[in-house]
Amino acid sequence: MSSLAELSVADRYRSAADGFARRVAGTSDWDSPTPVAQWRARDVVGHLTSWLPALVASGCEVRLDPVPSAEEDPVGAWAGLDAQIRSLLDAPATEEVVFQHEHIGRMPLPQMLDQYFTSDVLFHTWDLARATGQDDRLDEDYLAGALAGMQAQAEMIRASGQFGQEQPVPDDASVQERFFAFIGRDPRWTPPARSR
Numbered sequence: 001m002s003s004l005a006e007l008s009v010a011d012r013y014r015s016a017a018d019g020f021a022r023r024v025a026g027t028s029d030w031d032s033p034t035p036v037a038q039w040r041a042r043d044v045v046g047h048l049t050s051w052l053p054a055l056v057a058s059g060c061e062v063r064l065d066p067v068p069s070a071e072e073d074p075v076g077a078w079a080g081l082d083a084q085i086r087s088l089l090d091a092p093a094t095e096e097v098v099f100q101h102e103h104i105g106r107m108p109l110p111q112m113l114d115q116y117f118t119s120d121v122l123f124h125t126w127d128l129a130r131a132t133g134q135d136d137r138l139d140e141d142y143l144a145g146a147l148a149g150m151q152a153q154a155e156m157i158r159a160s161g162q163f164g165q166e167q168p169v170p171d172d173a174s175v176q177e178r179f180f181a182f183i184g185r186d187p188r189w190t191p192p193a194r195s196r
Contacts, residue, residue: 003141004122009114010089016122017082019138020048023128024078034131035180035189041131044124046070049077052085052117059101060109062088085113119146126180130189143179150182 004012030042039047046069053064067080088094089110097109104112122138129136164184169177177187 004139005142005145009110009118010086012114013085013089013118013121016118016125017085020121020125020128021078021082023125023132023134024075026134027074027128027132029132030074032131033191034127035185036127039127041128042070042074044128044131045074045078048117048121048124049081052081055101055116056099056109059099059104059112060097062094062097062109085117089113123183126176126185131191133191138176140175144175147175147179147182 004015007015024045027041030040032041033039034041034044036044049067049070053066056062056064064081064084068076070077094109098106099109099112100106101112104116107115122142126136126138128134167181167184167186169181169187173181173187180187
């Protein structure tokens with residue numbers, strides 16, 4: 001099986017999205033707590049389905065259609081956005097769309113989706129998997145590259161306020177554990193026991 005890093009932009013998104021969709025399908029309690037303080041499982045979907053449409057609209061002429069609320073229908077919310085991103089990345093015309101944003105710069109729309117959304121889908125797959133007791137293993141080659149890139153911009157990343165304080169890990173920590181610790185997660189987090 002190819003590493004995510006070796007795939008085309010469209011295939012990399014499909015692979016990441018398929019993994020997230022499997023965890024969505026495997027979630028039975030959408031109010032489960034997650035490794036992100038104050039988030040429930042449905043809030044992971046809510047995050048992914050809320051920030052991207054606004055970002056896309058801020059930098060190009062493409063407009064994504066509204067999807068159901070993740071509060072009411074997290075399965076439908078994810079399916080609705082996922083289908084639109086797949087269609088965009090499969091359409092040859094999307095290659096010609098230029099995305100321009102004051103904080104991100106100027107790049108083809110597929111590159112922006114790959115750099116900002118595909119990676120976010122992958123990282124939040126771990127949150128949903130951990131919250132709901134599913135397989136949380138991700139592509140370690142991809143995570144190693146992401147970790148190296150983030151470490152090189154550590155000061156800027158911390159200043160953004162989008163990531164928590166780096167967490168300590170033991171010497172024998174895996175690449176995946178080191179990655180999530182770097183972005184502020186406890187890589188060995190498990191849901192608290194819930195009273196019956």
